[in-house]
Amino acid sequence: MTSGQPTSSQQTAARDIGQSLWQSCIDQLAQELPEQQFNTWIKPLQAEVQDDFSRVTIFVANRFKLDWVRAQYSSRIAAMLEKLYGQPVLIELAITPRETVARPQYVAASSESVVIEEAAEIGEDRALVPPKNRLNSMLTFETLVEGTANRMARAAAMHVATMPGHLYNPLFIYGGVGLGKTHLMHAVGNRLLEDKPGSKVLYIHAEQFVSDVVKAYQRKTFDEFKERYHSLDLLLIDDVQFFANKDRTQEEFFNAFEALLTKKSHIVMTSDTYPKGLADIHERLVSRFDSGLTVAIEPPELEMRVAILINKARVEGSEMPEEVAFFVAKNVRSNVRELEGALRKILAYSRFNQKEISIALAREALRDLLSIQNRQISVENIQKTVADYYKIKVADMYSKKRPASIARPRQIAMYLAKELTQKSLPEIGELFGGRDHTTVLHAVRKIGGERQQMTELNQQLHVLEQTLKG
Numbered sequence: 217m218t219s220g221q222p223t224s225s226q227q228t229a230a231r232d233i234g235q236s237l238w239q240s241c242i243d244q245l246a247q248e249l250p251e252q253q254f255n256t257w258i259k260p261l262q263a264e265v266q267d268d269f270s271r272v273t274i275f276v277a278n279r280f281k282l283d284w285v286r287a288q289y290s291s292r293i294a295a296m297l298e299k300l301y302g303q304p305v306l307i308e309l310a311i312t313p314r315e316t317v318a319r320p321q322y323v324a325a326s327s328e329s330v331v332i333e334e335a336a337e338i339g340e341d342r343a344l345v346p347p348k349n350r351l352n353s354m355l356t357f358e359t360l361v362e363g364t365a366n367r368m369a370r371a372a373a374m375h376v377a378t379m380p381g382h383l384y385n386p387l388f389i390y391g392g393v394g395l396g397k398t399h400l401m402h403a404v405g406n407r408l409l410e411d412k413p414g415s416k417v418l419y420i421h422a423e424q425f426v427s428d429v430v431k432a433y434q435r436k437t438f439d440e441f442k443e444r445y446h447s448l449d450l451l452l453i454d455d456v457q458f459f460a461n462k463d464r465t466q467e468e469f470f471n472a473f474e475a476l477l478t479k480k481s482h483i484v485m486t487s488d489t490y491p492k493g494l495a496d497i498h499e500r501l502v503s504r505f506d507s508g509l510t511v512a513i514e515p516p517e518l519e520m521r522v523a524i525l526i527n528k529a530r531v532e533g534s535e536m537p538e539e540v541a542f543f544v545a546k547n548v549r550s551n552v553r554e555l556e557g558a559l560r561k562i563l564a565y566s567r568f569n570q571k572e573i574s575i576a577l578a579r580e581a582l583r584d585l586l587s588i589q590n591r592q593i594s595v596e597n598i599q600k601t602v603a604d605y606y607k608i609k610v611a612d613m614y615s616k617k618r619p620a621s622i623a624r625p626r627q628i629a630m631y632l633a634k635e636l637t638q639k640s641l642p643e644i645g646e647l648f649g650g651r652d653h654t655t656v657l658h659a660v661r662k663i664g665g666e667r668q669q670m671t672e673l674n675q676q677l678h679v680l681e682q683t684l685k686g
């Protein structure tokens with residue numbers, strides 16, 4: 217047989233291989249995704265694999281699901297198929313045909329740039345809105361890496377998710393930007409819905425709440441507003457510092473708060489500061505915020521940053537060697553959002569250049585970020601910033617004075633100099649008035665050790681680091 221036309225048995229074999237390729241992709245995703253997400257979104261998908269494997273058409277039950285799968289999972293499926301098949305696979309998404317035949321219009325490139333379209337007007341579902349509870353199903357406890365920095369907040373959140381309305385009501389979570397507060401809130405909502413699917417849950421950013429109050433005010437629809445908020449089982453409200461100076465909003469929130477607590481519904485809030493640190497919020501509200509449990513999320517420690525990088529790389533279908541993760545984590549310290557940004561750059565750089573992930577590649581991919589850091593952070597800069605912060609003279613950084621009010625900021629500055637610059641211990645000693653390198657080593661160990669134990673010191677160091685990095 218040399219006609220070039222595949223025989224029917226060849227076609228059947230190709231179809232079987234195609235289906236097993238798809239099945240392997242599904243099996244891999246089952247390993248990687250939280251069970252609930254997998255069962256809801258991936259398991260029901262059907263696929264048709266073209267005989268030459270160049271194209272996979274994925275069928276989804278309705279329009280809403282199609283939008284969701286496209287937004288949340290398409291690039292991951294494309295990357296997985298590409299990994300299994302060894303080269304880019306075109307992906308189309310279409311709604312499972314009912315009376316009409318689905319005509320996927322076209323699409324897709326490799327996982328680098330998946331573009332997915334679908335035959336419009338097919339299927340019955342007109343709901344094109346995100347879920348009403350506004351929860352992001354990707355933000356779960358399973359995808360949140362645990363470490364010293366978030367252990368307590370995570371444990372409290374988990375407790376609330378499993379037994380809402382009991383202890384820790386309200387739960388108030390505070391911490392700096394990009395540390396996982398929003399993630400934790402969504403995790404609470406997602407877990408509750410997993411356990412009790414009928415629960416009424418709402419995630420809302422404080423600004424959206426303000427805007428809802430304004431609309432209710434303008435349209436005179438406060439009854440509907442109240443019905444909506446007061447009937448919830450779980451209210452997750454993000455960044456409550458945005459209520460500052462908004463009197464009417466604070467009043468409405470106070471009412472909702474009281475109503476929810478009376479019927480033993482749970483409230484979880486986040487903010488950039490602890491309740492008493494909130495500016496321009498009525499005292500009666502502040503004291504309510506503080507009446508349950510208030511927990512902080514700290515900036516992640518080195519090992520946690522490493523674990524986050526390795527996990528997130530894996531979710532993206534790549535393996536990040538531990539030494540590379542350590543290199544990145546040592547250089548990107550401020551928050552998880554920045555870590556994610558660095559990881560995205562490294563993965564894109566590695567895929568684009570078809571190179572393995574290594575320290576050299578990470579250095580290259582992050583060169584802008586690293587050069588900004590190196591340029592900005594000098595020992596002199598650290599001395600000045602720390603002296604300003606603790607209200608001592610810069611000259612005291614080099615002086616021989618030993619009272620604790622001076623010696624301690626000096627040790628903090630030495631610690632930061634070791635952490636944030638490439639200078640050696642003797643070089644740092646020299647820049648601190650010709651001190652011995654053992655003095656610097658002592659300071660580095662002392663402050664490093666105390667940082668692990670003392671929340672207040674850790675926060676001060678975090679502020680100083682953020683300031684120095686601009």
Ligand SMILES: Nc1ncnc2c1ncn2[C@@H]1O[C@H](COP(=O)(O)OP(=O)(O)OP(=O)(O)O)[C@@H](O)[C@H]1O
Nearest residue numbers: 359360361392393394395396397398399524552553
């Ligand atoms: N411990 C963690 N494990 C995995 N991912 C995390 C962790 N902490 C944060 N992230 C991720 O980092 C990003 C930023 O987190 P998030 O939006 O929850 O921060 P935030 O504290 O609410 O910040 P902001 O105050 O700026 O809103 C998100 O993509 C989140 O999933």
